[in-house]
Amino acid sequence: MTDRPDWKTVASEKKSRQLAAIPKEWLDRLTANLPPQTELDVTLYPKVCGLLDGRELDITESDVPILLQRLSSGEWTAVEVTTAFCKRAVVAQQLTNCLTEIFFDRALARAAALDDYLKTTGKVVGMLHGLPISLKDQVNIKGLDSTIGERLFLYIQDTTDSYFPFSPGYVSYANKPAERNAVLADILESHGAVLFVKTNIPQTLMWPETHNNIFGRTLNPNNRSLTSGGSSGGEGALVALKGSPLGVGSDIGGSVRIPSACCGPLSNSLDGLKLFMQAVIDAKPWMKDPLAVCKRWNEEEYRLADYGDGKQLCFAVLWDDGVVAPHPPILRVIDWVPLKHAEIYKCISAIWSAGAAEDYEIVTAVSGEPVIQTMLPETDILAGETLSYRPSSATAFSAYKLWQVQKARRVLREEYLQHWQETIEVTGTGRPVDAIICPVAATPAPPHGTTKNANYTMIWNALDYAALVIPVSKVDQKLDVKRERSAFYNDDDKAHYESYDPATYVNAPIAVQIVGRTLQEEAVLGMAEIVDFALKAHNPKL
Amino acid sequence: MTDRPDWKTVASEKKSRQLAAIPKEWLDRLTANLPPQTELDVTLYPKVCGLLDGRELDITESDVPILLQRLSSGEWTAVEVTTAFCKRAVVAQQLTNCLTEIFFDRALARAAALDDYLKTTGKVVGMLHGLPISLKDQVNIKGLDSTIGERLFLYIQDTTDSYFPFSPGYVSYANKPAERNAVLADILESHGAVLFVKTNIPQTLMWPETHNNIFGRTLNPNNRSLTSGGSSGGEGALVALKGSPLGVGSDIGGSVRIPSACCGPLSNSLDGLKLFMQAVIDAKPWMKDPLAVCKRWNEEEYRLADYGDGKQLCFAVLWDDGVVAPHPPILRVIDWVPLKHAEIYKCISAIWSAGAAEDYEIVTAVSGEPVIQTMLPETDILAGETLSYRPSSATAFSAYKLWQVQKARRVLREEYLQHWQETIEVTGTGRPVDAIICPVAATPAPPHGTTKNANYTMIWNALDYAALVIPVSKVDQKLDVKRERSAFYNDDDKAHYESYDPATYVNAPIAVQIVGRTLQEEAVLGMAEIVDFALKAHNPKL
Structure with missing residues (x-):
């Protein structure tokens, strides 16, 4: 009907670029050493895979308050901490397929700048100085794709001239880098956080499992035959493997809580959640995002x-x-x-x-990708079986x-x-x-x-x-x-x-x-x- | 089509009962003395009509803080203050047609109980002890009708078993007294306020003038050829004539602000607004109304x-x-x-x-009353003229x-x-x-x-x-x-x-x-x- 590229080509090229973003040396070391697919519990693998040294394991096993304390004292540099989490995120990716955007070069340059700042001024940039933070795919970061789903959390990117604009998302949104940061990304960076990866989500975001036509399925590190949950399933798997000390998701029906319950929490400690909330509120997000409630942290x-x-x-x-x-x-x-x-x-x-079915149909029609109807592995679908979890236009x-x-x-x-x-x-x-x-x-x-x-x-x-x-x-x-x-x-x-x-x-x-x-x-x-x-x-x- | 009563009969019976709620003696005294319809500015009439004595004029000309101070000191009793405002509200009604429900007996009984309480205990009931407050028609008061419009403000009355319930409102809602108070009415009474009248609004509430098929049109006391504004037009006219020291409206497009600008403010002083806000917030409305923002008064x-x-x-x-x-x-x-x-x-x-046209059509179909298409006086409509302010089903x-x-x-x-x-x-x-x-x-x-x-x-x-x-x-x-x-x-x-x-x-x-x-x-x-x-x-x- 049009000269648009085949959606499978778009998706596989995107996936190849993702792989190329991981240092080849790390990949080689891991590939030789990966557990077989039949090994279900892979939670201990990061410690034995050999990619992280003892100090890097110490760093990635530390709670958020410990990380922040050692980063601010200079005992650990931001570059060291970021490198350790980048490595562990790669391990998590190879075990569970939890990542979407990988941007270690940018993260390490940012970490080096933070180290310089601390060295020169003796001061931290903010409450999250040097802390690596992972973001669910739909949170925009300037220059990177937000491939799947709409930006529900603290940011709106659509530049709409009409009241019935085209909704972004899905394969049709691959290779369309964001023109600016989400408010949330800006706030985290203003406090000194180091953004380093984005994480996987289901097509449409409205599914409590995680699988889509670009990046595929995210597995549960506790038992890879089980789901990681969704829609913040990538964050769930990544944080459970300690590939990130703090992950940001969004939740309109359980999309943070379900992955947290399936995999492990979205931070390695409750203190992490508290610091995240305090840092975001401290930046008065209501002055930038009209949907944020104007309410200060109330001690x-x-x-x-x-x-x-x-x-x-x-x-x-x-x-x-x-x-x-x-x-x-x-x-x-x-x-x-x-x-x-x-x-x-x-x-x-x-x-x-x-209006969900209409939304899904309009958005997928742009790339030609199908709307996913089941997240069962293909081998589990019985011949002739009709599966549908999705709302149909009959429910509109x-x-x-x-x-x-x-x-x-x-x-x-x-x-x-x-x-x-x-x-x-x-x-x-x-x-x-x-x-x-x-x-x-x-x-x-x-x-x-x-x-x-x-x-x-x-x-x-x-x-x-x-x-x-x-x-x-x-x-x-x-x-x-x-x-x-x-x-x-x-x-x-x-x-x-x-x-x-x-x-x-x-x-x-x-x-x-x-x-x-x-x-x-x-x-x-x-x-x-x-x-x-x-x-x-x-x-x-x- | 059904054996429902004719809507005009329902409306005129309702209007007769409204008139019967005003003490005959007051009406007689006023009727003899009303200015001609051609007299446009009637703002000075309450002072010269003879219904209020000097003390009652003093009371009704006082700002909210003065009223509260004299009520709490016992210098003015709640019964005196309520009587004075009841009289002045009747004057306002005769001049501008600003009221819907009139319930002076109930208000005076309540005022007497407040006086007893103060006399017996030496204490006030709350921040609004003895203060008469008028309410826009759609705020529910137990035992009274909320004839026109839906309850938009701090209360929900629909008891819906289906997801597509019948919407209340309009003539079809006459003679269906509320089964309980709106949260707001409860809160005001818990602070010692005396509710005494409800005030007029336009059919559907979505019109910046005030006119409907039951109570008719509310006039502007500054110039009766002009609109009182809407949808809280009854409050605007009543408060402008000092028939109430504080009136409660609701506003999703200007419904408080337009009557305030057209007639005068919804309180006789900014202090009145401040006291109202503080009293409502003090009662933690978010513990009763899920739509109220949980935010304390922030000094x-x-x-x-x-x-x-x-x-x-x-x-x-x-x-x-x-x-x-x-x-x-x-x-x-x-x-x-x-x-x-x-x-x-x-x-x-x-x-x-x-979905507005569908809403208006469904609700008016119950009583058979027409959806009002213009608020022009009938004499001003040119022969053959097609007037429409209302959304049609084409905009759905x-x-x-x-x-x-x-x-x-x-x-x-x-x-x-x-x-x-x-x-x-x-x-x-x-x-x-x-x-x-x-x-x-x-x-x-x-x-x-x-x-x-x-x-x-x-x-x-x-x-x-x-x-x-x-x-x-x-x-x-x-x-x-x-x-x-x-x-x-x-x-x-x-x-x-x-x-x-x-x-x-x-x-x-x-x-x-x-x-x-x-x-x-x-x-x-x-x-x-x-x-x-x-x-x-x-x-x-x-």
Whole structure:
């Protein structure tokens, strides 16, 4: 129809350039030494692969506060720290296919400049001086592609003259480098961070696994037969392998929390998250991004002033959403009564799918790439099987109907808030429940292509609540046996129950969400630290 | 088609019950004494009508802080104060038709209970003890109708089982009393306020004039041939006549600011606005309404800590939006370069009209009342003339397209914010412009039915900026003569220029908007106080 290049050619050329961005010497050393595909748990491989020396292993195993302290004292240079993480990111890439853009030359030049600055002035550039930070692919960096998906996070790139502009994304967006940094990238660099890689995501971003037509599938380093989660699946795998001390994702239905639960958190410590939040807020992002809420870091809220100073907290545990009961490993984590969860899922799904099929079709038509319908490995698709996870144009509706669904969501949000406030009658603290502790999904990381939904995360997006994920344990073949159960909520619940077999989930991480009400980010962080401390006291291996 | 009652019958019965809610003795006294319809300026009538005695006039002429001080000291009882405002509200109603629900019995019982409480305990109930407050019709009060429009402000009443529920509103919503208070009504009562009347609005709420099929048209007390503005036009007229010391409206395109500019402010003093904001925020509305931003009153922001402590402010004056040039009286108020205003108007109008016609048609179909197409008095409509201000179903579009328009709006917001921040180069304060001072409309209050748009107000809604209106002066037949002008921005601008004749606008108020960036409410209030002080120093008659 047009003289556009074949999308497969565009994609494979892009992938070749990606490989060429890795120092050949590193690749050669690793390739000789890679574990076989059948080896599922590759988390220990970075330590034994031989690419990183002892000091580089020390650096990459350090928490964010330690890194920052040694960088600011000059004990470790930014060039050393960046080199160590570049190497480890390459190891992660070879094991899990977690990266998209790789730009080590640029990162090392930046690190050298930071070292010079510190040496010359005796001062750090900012709160994140010399810290390597990885970014989910859709966060724009000047001169680099943002190949897949739209920029949802702290930045808008579209330069639209019409009200119905072409949406960027997908293969059609390869080889179209960004003309300027996302606000977030600017902010991180202004604090002295070193950006060095971008990470993989699913086509359209709306899938809780990670696979696309350019970079392919990202694997879970704990068990490569399982998904890394999505949409920030590349970050999940990279950070779990300590190929980055801090990764930035975005989440409108679980896209940070699901990879965190599947792989490991998006920072190697809660302090990392706190420093990230403080640094971003310190830069007053609302003066650059009109969608950022104008609210300073509130130390009083973080210290839980509104939560009895954190001295006697009352957590509610949501064991089960009453729609699909979690698999046994999930129930081992440490009574919230769910209110209308099925209705809220239906509502938020309707909002997401209102115009989604049209969006996907318009964007993929530019390059000719197909819209991915399943993330099952090709070998697992049965002959004649029709698979579809995607919304079809049959789910599209008018702006008027979208408004009605938004109204229904508003009512559900009001009811849920009232439901929360009414717990003041039962907590004994004089306050409603302080936070909800709940599963991140009804399953540990599922095998590739089998994720059915993101209900346990997207519920909190639908309500616009603050939620944070912390790791708790790993699947235990003895403890997490299949339990007898004969009554089911519905067919989905029954099928989900039947699909469980502990052997499938060998070594898969288990995590919990800590959930607070709207704009309670500081308090959620403060309470997560308390929970994390308690969990570590209980199990020092964490 | 059904056995529903005729909408005209429903409307006229409702109107009769409204009249019956006014004490007959007051009505009789007033009716004998009403000015002829040809008398345009009725602002002095409350003082001479004889319904209020000297003390009642003193009470109703007092600013909010004075009222609160005398109520809390017991010098004036809540019953006295409420009685005085009830009387004056009746005068306002007879002169301008500004009320919908009238519930003096309930208000006086409430006032008596407040007096008892103060007498018994020596304490006030809260920050607004005994203060009568009027509410725009759509704010729900338990047991009363919210006849017209949807509840946009701090409350949701729809109890929806389906995602495509019936929208309440209009004649079809008469005689369906609310089952509970709006969150806002609860909050005001918890602070000791006395609710006593609700006020008139246009059918659909989306019109900057005030007229509907139940209660009819609200007139401007400064010149009854001019509109009171809308959609909070009832509040505008009532507060201008001092029939209420504080009125609550809502504003998604100018619905508070336009009536304020046309009639007078929605409180008799800026202190009234400040007390209202503080009282509402003090009650933590975000714990009851999920759409309320969780942000405490910030005294530091109010004291302009981020604005050089208010010592050397730099205001930018937006003289003209480059689309339609203001009429001469508007230019007399005290250089902001408008950025893409025409494009922003187009964008926000597209969002508003995306499903509006469908909404209006569905809701009016329930009662059979027609959708109002013009607010011209019937006598002014020329034979055969086709008038339409309303979006038609031709402007409706899909949810997908709505998303594209929302994206375009996001880009425009980002560009506008950047434009604002770049003024740091020219202000000389080391900060960008602190606030914009601009017209509220391109005209003083227009004659009934001739309002063409709400561009000068809705621009700030499109950008989600904080804006406040303060009165400046009144139209002056000598100063505000028509000026020579030969070049025009476009046909609308030319028609607008030609429509100007100072004689049309006799006695019409002139006001300005003070505009700050997103969530800068406290700072805008702080700066408005500085501007108001300067204006009063310049012209003590204000």
